[in-house]
Amino acid sequence: MKIAVFSTHQYDQDFFNEFNPGHEITYFVLPLNEQTVALTQGFNAICIFVNDTVNAAILQKLHDNGVRLIVLRCAGFNNVDIKTATALGMPVLRVPAYSPEAVAEHALALILTLNRKTHKAYNRVREGNFSLEKLMGFNLHNRKVAVIGTGNIGKAFCHILKGFGCHVSAYDIYPDAGLQAQGIVYGTLEETLADADIISLHCPLMDSTRHMINAQTLALFKKGAMLINTSRGGLINTVDVIESLKNCHLGYLGLDVYEQEANLFFNDYSEDVIQDELITRLISFPNVLITSHQGFFTREAMEQIATITFANIDAFVKGEELLNRVN
Structure with missing residues (x-):
């Protein structure tokens, strides 16, 4: 053929x-x-x-x-x-x-990097700066993590979180009986988002899920919560997320996908002026970490x-x- x-x-x-x-x-x-x-x-x-x-x-x-x-x-x-x-x-x-574990493990990498600021520590040490100022993180153990979407990747992610001793809750229109048997509690989207320290998205992009993270759902987040998206960029309303970062309600943002990534990702624009004002704004935040759709890349x-x-x-x-x- x-x-x-x-x-x-x-x-x-x-x-x-x-x-x-x-x-x-x-x-x-x-x-x-x-x-x-x-x-x-x-x-x-x-x-x-x-x-x-x-x-x-x-x-x-x-x-x-x-x-x-x-x-x-x-x-x-x-x-x-x-x-x-x-x-x-x-x-x-x-x-x-x-290999759903590939994406699940990348989601964890975003969490740990944002939390413990290893990317900043790496750059500091290379410049001879061994200070710990502004590098403090938090224990992942005992934190509440909301997993939105528990298909193959979301399920693998839940298993990883349980190994870290996290309290895992989930939202999916089709709850997984195996995960429920392991103590993972399903709730409505609003219930699952409301008290989570970390929210990680693992659902497909459809009409029903497009911009599921928007001004209204972000308002449900605990102040200072971390949002991770390794699924599809269209799940997040980028403008609303930027506003939440600006007013310090959203504490951290880790993205491996982006709404307008088709115009950017998988290419080298290091010698060009990037015309996408939303992603340049995101990059400017010290509490934002973006990778270019590499979660699958093992x-x-x-x-x-x-x-x-x-x-x-x-x-x-x-x-x-x-x-x-x-x-």
């Missing part, structure tokens, strides 16, 4: 080449969008990532170009117009789980992404059941 793979970096190519069972692959560094969809002429399938755009107009052009299969090398599929893809008879396949996860992606493609080619189909 001829496959066009968009938004690729060298690490994508390395893992795909290693696990490719024999498909004809063409890599494009460019993202898939209105300007690049013409590149799909002559391909049977496309493979995309989190910041590629597959709206109704692009889907129609893909179909006209002969593309019959859309494969995501990620779990989220909010960037694909599923209704239009279904109407065109184009299966949309994803990688529903790839060897184990990359191997699983490649193997499951090719398994999805092979199932389509062989006419087998498409286990990871989202439409």
Whole structure:
């Protein structure tokens, strides 16, 4: 099968080449969008990532170009117009789980770094400054942590927190019986947010979850609470979060995702003037830590992404059941 793979970096190519069972692959560094969809002429399938755009107009052009299969090398599929893809008879396949521990562990890394300020200590010591002033943190043990979304990643995160001796509460429209058996208490979103020292988001981006963290829900936070998002940027209303940081209600913010990340993440703009005023404002806060969507980025996860992606493609080619189909 001829496959066009968009938004690729060298690490994508390395893992795909290693696990490719024999498909004809063409890599494009460019993202898939209105300007690049013409590149799909002559391909049977496309493979995309989190910041590629597959709206109704692009889907129609893909179909006209002969593309019959859309494969995501990620779990989220909010960037694909599923209704239009279904109407065109184009299966949309994803990688529903790839080392959920990778993202869960990165969420913990954000928490520990923000709390104990190891990033600041690292820079100080390199400059010969061994002072402990303004580096004080708090014990994670016995802290109350709210986990919003308890799918595979949220569940892995809960297990990590229990090992630290945290008091874990959770919100999910489908409570996990296994977690409940371990003593994790589910409540409404309002109840779960209200008394937490740390809130960590692990839910998909849908109409019902877009901007779930906004001025109204932020007002429920305990003053000085920490907010972590390793899921999807659109879960947070960035303007409202900046306001909460400015008035010192939100105590810490750790982001591995960002609403407008498609215009920034995975690229080097160190020699450019960044035009996104919201992220430049976020970067200016001393209690904000941002990483560029690297939560998934472990060897184990990359191997699983490649193997499951090719398994999805092979199932389509062989006419087998498409286990990871989202439409």
